Amino acid sequence: xxxxxxxxxxxxxxxxxxxxxxxxxxxxxxxxxxxxxxxxxxxxxxxxxxxxxxxxxxxxxxxxxxxxxxxxxxxxxxxxxxxxxxxxxxxxxxxxxxxxxxxxxxxxxxxxxxxxxxxxxxxxxxxxxxxxxxxxxxxxxxxxxxxxxxxxxxxxxxxxxxxxxxxxxxxxxxxxxxxxxxxxxxxxxxxxxxxxxxxxxxxxxxxxxxxxxxxxxxxxxxxxxxxxxxxxxxxxxxxxxxxxxxxxxxxxxxxxxxxxxxxxxxxx
Amino acid sequence: xxxxxxxxxxxxxxxxxxxxxxxxxxxxxxxxxxxxxxxxxxxxxxxxxxxxxxxxxxxxxxxxxxxxxxxxxxxxxxxxxxxxxxxxxxxxxxxxxxxxxxxxxxxxxxxxxxxxxxxxxxxxxxxxxxxxxxxxxxxxxxxxxxxxxxxxxxxxxxxxxxxxxxxxxxxxxxxxxxxxxxxxxxxxxxxxxxxxxxxxxxxxxxxxxxxxxxxxxxxxxxxxxxxxxxxxxxxxxxxxxxxxxxxxxxxxxxxxxxxxxxxxxxxxxxxxxxxxxxxxxxxxxxxxxxxxxxxxxxxxxxxxxxxxxxxxxxxxxxxxxxxxxxxxxxxxxxxxxxxxxxxxxxxxxxxxxxxxxxxxxxxxxxxxxxxxxxxxxxxxxxxxxxxxxxxxxxxxxxxxxxxxxxxx
Amino acid sequence: xxxxxxxxxxxxxxxxxxxxxxxxxxxxxxxxxxxxxxxxxxxxxxxxxxxxxxxxxxxxxxxxxxxxxxxxxxxxxxxxxxxxxxxxxxxxxxxxxxxxxxxxxxxxxxxxxxxxxxxxxxxxxxxxxxxxxxxxxxxxxxxxxxxxxxxxxxxxxxxxxxxxxxxxx
Ligand code: SF4
Numbered sequence: 139x140x141x142x143x144x145x146x147x148x149x150x151x152x153x154x155x156x157x158x159x160x161x162x163x164x165x166x167x168x169x170x171x172x173x174x175x176x177x178x179x180x181x182x183x184x185x186x187x188x189x190x191x192x193x194x195x196x197x198x199x200x201x202x203x204x205x206x207x208x209x210x211x212x213x214x215x216x217x218x219x220x221x222x223x224x225x226x227x228x229x230x231x232x233x234x235x236x237x238x239x240x241x242x243x244x245x246x247x248x249x250x251x252x253x254x255x256x257x258x259x260x261x262x263x264x265x266x267x268x269x270x271x272x273x274x275x276x277x278x279x280x281x282x283x284x285x286x287x288x289x290x291x292x293x294x295x296x297x298x299x300x301x302x303x304x305x306x307x308x309x310x311x312x313x314x315x316x317x318x319x320x321x322x323x324x325x326x327x328x329x330x331x332x333x334x335x336x337x338x339x340x341x342x343x344x345x346x347x348x349x350x351x352x353x354x355x356x357x358x359x360x361x362x363x364x365x366x367x368x369x370x371x372x373x374x375x376x377x378x379x380x381x382x383x384x385x386x387x388x389x390x391x392x393x394x395x396x397x398x399x400x401x402x403x404x405x406x
Numbered sequence: 407x408x409x410x411x412x413x414x415x416x417x418x419x420x421x422x423x424x425x426x427x428x429x430x431x432x433x434x435x436x437x438x439x440x441x442x443x444x445x446x447x448x449x450x451x452x453x454x455x456x457x458x459x460x461x462x463x464x465x466x467x468x469x470x471x472x473x474x475x476x477x478x479x480x481x482x483x484x485x486x487x488x489x490x491x492x493x494x495x496x497x498x499x500x501x502x503x504x505x506x507x508x509x510x511x512x513x514x515x516x517x518x519x520x521x522x523x524x525x526x527x528x529x530x531x532x533x534x535x536x537x538x539x540x541x542x543x544x545x546x547x548x549x550x551x552x553x554x555x556x557x558x559x560x561x562x563x564x565x566x567x568x569x570x571x572x573x574x575x576x577x578x579x580x581x582x583x584x585x586x587x588x589x590x591x592x593x594x595x596x597x598x599x600x601x602x603x604x605x606x607x608x609x610x611x612x613x614x615x616x617x618x619x620x621x622x623x624x625x626x627x628x629x630x631x632x633x634x635x636x637x638x639x640x641x642x643x644x645x646x647x648x649x650x651x652x653x654x655x656x657x658x659x660x661x662x663x664x665x666x667x668x669x670x671x672x673x674x675x676x677x678x679x680x681x682x683x684x685x686x687x688x689x690x691x692x693x694x695x696x697x698x699x700x701x702x703x704x705x706x707x708x709x710x711x712x713x714x715x716x717x718x719x720x721x722x723x724x725x726x727x728x729x730x731x732x733x734x735x736x737x738x739x740x741x742x743x744x745x746x747x748x749x750x751x752x753x754x755x756x757x758x759x760x761x762x763x764x765x766x767x768x769x770x771x772x773x774x775x776x777x778x779x780x781x782x783x784x785x786x787x788x789x790x791x792x793x794x795x796x797x798x799x800x801x802x803x804x805x806x807x808x809x810x811x812x813x814x
Numbered sequence: 815x816x817x818x819x820x821x822x823x824x825x826x827x828x829x830x831x832x833x834x835x836x837x838x839x840x841x842x843x844x845x846x847x848x849x850x851x852x853x854x855x856x857x858x859x860x861x862x863x864x865x866x867x868x869x870x871x872x873x874x875x876x877x878x879x880x881x882x883x884x885x886x887x888x889x890x891x892x893x894x895x896x897x898x899x900x901x902x903x904x905x906x907x908x909x910x911x912x913x914x915x916x917x918x919x920x921x922x923x924x925x926x927x928x929x930x931x932x933x934x935x936x937x938x939x940x941x942x943x944x945x946x947x948x949x950x951x952x953x954x955x956x957x958x959x960x961x962x963x964x965x966x967x968x969x970x971x972x973x974x975x976x977x978x979x980x981x982x983x
Contacts, residue, residue, distance in 0.1 A: 150475040152738055152768050161766025164507065164745025195506055195747045221633050224750070225776040229763055243748055243761065243776070247649050254748065274636030277784040285470075300463035300813055301932070302897045309471055309931055316468075316475050318931030326899035326934050342935040343924075360948060360956065363963065381962045387969065388837045390845070436901055438851050438880040442858075443898060464898045465855055468930030484927065490856035534859075537866070553866035560863075571856055571951045810855055813895075 146233040147312040166192040174249050178218050186210055197252045204240070204257040204265055211242070211255075211268045220244040220253060223272035226279065228286045230312045237261050238288055242268075242275075264289040285310035317344050427451065431795070435464045439542040439799045442809030444783065446798065448790070455798070458790035460783050466813040473773035477739025478504050478578060481773075486572040488777060488811040491534050492527035494563075495753040496811070497576040502657060503749040503760035504578045507742045510711040515703035516580035521659050521696045522593070523563070523575055525689045529600075530559045531754035532682050532689075536607060539679075539803035543620055548610055555603050558596050565589060578740075579715035580708035590697050597690050604686055611679070621676040625789060625801040628673060635788070636781040639756025640685065641805065644678040646671035651752035663695045678804040714740040739768030748776075755779055755806055777811035839973035843886070843912070844965040845875040850885040850909065852902070854892025857919035857951045861891040864954035876961055882908040887964070889957070890943075893921035894934040906941045914968070916960055917943045920950045 169179050169191050175198040179191050182200060186209065190201040202210055214220040225243040232238070235258070242255040259265060267290045269276040279290045280299040287308040290296060298305060306321045307314055317323065327339050354370050363377050364370045386392045434445035443464035449457035469488070473481050485500045486493040498520055505512065512520075533556040540548035560570045565586045567575040575581065611617045627637070632645040642649055650667040652660040668684035670677035709715055716735050717728040744766045750759040756778025763772040782805045790798060853861050865871045865878050879885045882905045894902060906915070917937050920926035923946045925935035937943060944967075947960045 150769060154738060155767075159741075161741065162743040164509075164743045164747070164764075166745075194745060195749075197748060199746075222636055224636055224638075224757060225748070225759060225761060225774060227761070227772075227774045229772045241761075243759070247647065247654075250654055252748065252750070272636070273631075273634040273788070274781055274784065276787075277780065298463075300466040302463070309468060310474075312474075314471075314931070316471055316930055322896070322931040325896045326940060330900055330903050330940060339939055342939070344929060344935065346929045360959070366943075366946075379959070380966070381959070383966060383969070388833060388841050390841075435898060436852065436905060438878075443854060464895060464901075465893060466895055466897065466932050467855075467893055467928045468932040471930055472928070487856055487927075490859060538862075550867040553863065554868065557863070557868045570953060571860060 145313065148315045149312055150316075164194055166194050169193055169198060172198070174251055175253070178251075178253065181218055182210060182213065185213065197254055199254045199256060201256050201258075204259050204263070207242075207255070207257065208266045208268055208271065211271045214244060214253075214255075215271055218246070219248045220246045222247070223268070223274050223278070224252075226275055226282065228282050228288050230286060230310065231258075232261055233312060237263070238286060240265060240282070240288070259288070264291045266291055267293040269293055284308065287311070428456065433798065435461075439802065441538065441802060441807055442812075444802065444807070444809065446786070446790075448795075448798070450795070453794045455790050455793055455795070458787055460786045462780075462783060462809075463813050465809040469814045470773055470775065473770050475769060477768045478742070478770065479736075479739065481770075482576075482578065483572070483574045485775075486574055488775065488814060489531075489753060489755060489758070489779070489808050490571060490810050491808055492531035492754045493571065493573040494523040494527045494575050495531075495751070495758065497574060498524055499749070499751045499753065499758045500760050501576045501578045502751060503747055503762050504742065505709075506747045506749050507745065507762055507764060508711065508714045508740070510579055510709040510714065512580050512709050513704070513706035515584070515700070515705060516707050516709075517659050518696055518700050518703055519581045519585060519707075520576060521663075522585075522589075522693065522700075523566070523573070523581075524658070525693045525696070526559050526563060526593070527573075528689045528754045529686055529693075530556055530563075532686050533559070535682060535754075535806045539800070539806075540611070542799050542803045543617060545611065545614070545617065548607055551603070551606060551610075555596075555600070562589065562592055562596070565592075577708065579711065580706075582707070584705065584707060585700070590700060593693065594697060597693055600690050601687070604683060608683060618676065620796070620800045621679055621804075622674060624675045624793065624797050625804060626672070626674045627785065627789060629671075631785070631788065632673070635785040637756065637785060638778050638781070639752065639754070640678055640681050641756060641778075641782055641785075643667065643669040644681050645673040651750055651757060655750070657751060659696070659699070660692075662699075663692050665692050675800055675804040678806075682806075714742070741766060741768050750776070753778065755808065755811070756782070758811075775811070775814055777814065779805075779807040779809075779812045783807050783812055836973045840969045840971065843973075844968040847874070847876050847887045847914075847961065847965065847968075848879045848885040849876055849887040849889050850882050850905065851878045851880055852888055852890050852892075852905075854890065854894060854898070855921065857891035857921065860951045860954055861889055861918065861957065864957050869954040869958065871958070871961075874958070874961060874965070882906075883910065885909060886913050887961075888913065888915045888941075889918055890915060890922045890937050890941075891918040893926070893928055894937050894940070895932050896934055897932070899934050899940050902937065903940050912971075914944045914964055915941055916945045916947060916957075916964065918947045918957060918960070919952055920948065923948065926950055 169175050172193060175193060182188060186206045187203050188200055192199055222245040223242060224245050228238040228240045230238060237258055237260040239256060239258050244253045267279055269279060279293055282288050283290055283296060284298045284300050285308055307319060323342055324336060327335055352370050354364050355367050361376050361379060382393060429450040431448040431450055433448060434440045435443040445461040447459040448455050469484055472484055482497060482500060485496040488496045533552045537549045537552035563573060564570050566589060567573045627645045629646045632642050648667060648669045653667050665688045668681055670681055708718060712731055716732045721728040722732050742764045744764060746763040748759055748761045750757050758778060759776035761774040762770050765771040888906060917923050921928060922937045925933050945960050945964055947956055949956055
């Protein structure tokens with residue numbers, strides 16, 4: 139019987155986890171412990187529903203409703219002095235909860251505070267673009283779409299950004315294997331030479347653990363230069379490092395290493 | 407047999423010569439002054455750019471995916487390859503984020519060494535920036551001079567960690583090695599010379615007519631635009647925002663050293679150039695102070711946190727339990743608590759942040775790198791229209807983008 | 815000096831050397847290897863360093879050119895990604911024969927540490943490679959040594975045109 143491999147999460151798993159291991163938590167603090175954050179949270183709460191808020195590692199995390207994202211961002215920018223959106227991306231929780239968690243990392247330079255807005259969306263749910271509030275969201279949202287397939291509504295140029303335009307699949311999904319699916323593995327061969335060339339060029343060698351010193355097709359060693367694919371075994375003598383042929387080169391003065399000077403004084 | 411018609415680029419559907427006199431120009435992805443693999447689609451009216459569309463991803467190597475499949479320590483060398491001009495600053499950013507997550511404090515000597523590495527890396531990066539930008543504009547001499555100085559720093563870092571480019575010189579919880587014998591004296595020698603060298607560059611460039619014509623009032627970024635596009639570091643400071651994470655949210659020993667943050671309100675290429683020069687001087691000033699700090703520190707290099715960080719070599723060799731612990735940490739990896747952190751640091755290019763979401767496993771559940779260059783490339787969309795073709799090169803030059811960290 | 819005044823019997827004899835065409839052509843080829851700058855990633859920085867003041871590649875007649883039409887050596891320095899693969903093929907096709915390719919660094923050799931969906935596992939899947947340089951990143955000395963090895967190999971080759979153009983397939 140073939141070994142069972144879960145299809146919804148193909149990331150590497152630890153080979154051993156103690157059954158009784160309970161992972162500790164990074165401590166969360168109440169928002170009231172920080173005056174600035176408390177005031178900000180109050181302002182957000184006055185207009186929008188906040189499902190959860192806490193402070194973790196000196197930054198406030200606020201969970202909001204995905205429908206309000208555009209309005210919350212406008213509020214943050216216009217009234218609460220959060221003048222930069224430093225990062226925005228998604229986290230894949232499809233296997234566990236059937237959707238993504240999207241976060242927006244904000245920075246206020248006047249208050250010297252950083253804040254994270256988060257919300258949860260279902261897998262096929264679209265979110266509202268905030269690229270008209272913060273221009274930096276433009277590229278961040280494109281990357282989010284490229285990597286996770288999260289559709290962003292109202293975005294001026296919703297296209298892939300990092301992967302080629304004709305790429306299939308969204309690489310950062312947990313269902314996407316690290317070494318790529320079949321499309322990815324043959325992408326360059328298919329594109330340049332055509333599918334017929336697959337048999338000529340051959341599959342990629344993806345075994346990272348394979349180390350073979352005598353493999354002269356995939357490894358090169360200085361001082362042991364051999365031709366591509368030549369046979370090379372243990373007894374082969376080291377090839378001496380030579381910069382010129384012994385018999386000299388036509389029209390070129392032979393290098394005489396005794397004449398060369400080594401500059402030892404680094405101060406010139 | 408090769409079939410030439412198979413090579414069909416994506417932009418083939420654009421008519422390159424149009425009726426309305428608009429020309430579409432493809433720049434890159436393999437252009438010597440694109441600082442890597444930037445591709446720009448420029449719409450031109452005569453010589454003037456009316457629309458620009460940066461196309462990135464030609465160096466996307468899947469680092470974030472790799473992170474999800476690697477234990478924390480295993481991932482550290484990969485961060486070298488992000489901003490490969492200043493590798494240690496990436497190592498440091500990642501290590502600091504993990505340290506915040508597992509909440510360990512690094513011993514003081516390790517902090518001093520990290521500061522030395524961070525600032526030498528900043529110098530290296532700025533020198534490299536000067537060299538390449540000058541070369542792009544046509545000042546070959548400055549390129550040769552700046553590379554000469556950079557090689558000295560490379561030698562120093564090589565003395566410390568053995569690699570010229572890909573340092574991996576910081577570990578989670580400290581640094582792996584103490585400084586080699588002559589490091590501090592050599593560094594001091596270099597720093598003593600540096601003001602002269604900087605003056606050489608400035609003598610060559612500051613009043614140079616060509617340099618000024620291609621730099622002054624070209625690529626002006628307003629304050630609002632810089633903030634809006636998420637710019638950071640020199641790009642933001644040249645536009646009149648005095649924001650340096652080293653000063654505002656100090657990490658490591660930056661609150662103990664005395665330095666100024668230069669900023670300018672011009673926002674053009676020339677302002678950025680002046681800023682880089684001034685930052686080099688400030689880095690030298692920081693380094694002098696850090697060199698003096700080194701002497702009084704006790705020799706511990708790694709933090710003591712047996713649950714997360716391997717014990718020292720001596721403990722490992724003498725105590726059975728430490729050896730076991732080390733074995734578990736190497737084979738299975740540390741398991742940080744459940745939670746998330748976002749830790750920003752000021753890399754030579756700007757705000758380098760690492761967002762880590764841990765679900766209690768030995769692999770990060772999600773690792774997002776906030777690379778400054780990504781946003782500095784994004785701003786080209788709005789910055790280039792209105793400029794002329796030759797300006798493109800000088801603007802790309804002064805944005806100081808590195809593709810390893812844009813595409814990751 | 816007017817031509818008739820040169821006394822060829824003195825001053826080291828006639829300005830003539832006897833040799834084969836092969837030798838002359840290969841002498842020219844091997845000592846003016848103009849390289850197409852193909853810096854893709856970190857290794858590209860080391861390639862630049864080898865062209866700069868300390869390592870000074872010009873000594874070997876290796877000058878970096880930005881155009882495939884003017885160069886016969888392609889130094890692929892860095893990670894080749896799937897998105898970029900078609901361009902490297904295109905630029906390689908534009909180079910005039912005879913042409914050589916150095917793959918610099920483990921990324922270009924085998925994909926290196928980036929064993930992921932986005933990286934081509936070795937440039938030799940796309941274009942034929944003559945010389946593989948190990949290292950991540952190879953030092954400039956390694957690149958220099960590699961170029962000198964290539965020069966030695968070129969000197970051994972026949973200069974005539976019946977050589978088959980190098981094609982992956
Ligand atoms: S071989 Fe190493 S240094 Fe070279 S491009 Fe690859 S990762 Fe960078």
